[in-house]
Amino acid sequence: MRMMPGMSEILNRLKQAIRDGDKSRYRLSKETGVEESALSRLMSGERGLSIEAAEKVAVALGLEIIIRPVKHKAKG
Secondary structure, eight states: OOOOTTHHHHHHHHHHHHHHSSOOHHHHHHHHOOOHHHHHHHHHTSOOOOHHHHHHHHHHTTOOOOOOOOOOOOOO
16 A cells, blocks of 8 residues: 555554543544454554544544645755
8 A cells, every 4th residue: 555645654643542532542533433353453563553443443532634735845
């Protein structure tokens, strides 16, 4: 699975929120429809999540994913 730039940071933050949160992977799976095995592979670093699945998990954790333009450094 090829990830867009910055996607690994999103997934790292989701993994941390899962670790820090009070919801089990089983509960997240039931709330989001994302398979528990996919969440386990995410947590182990074996695989990522689709954008759709990442958004569902983020919402279930009380987070939102925001995409905004990158601020480029001025040439000088």
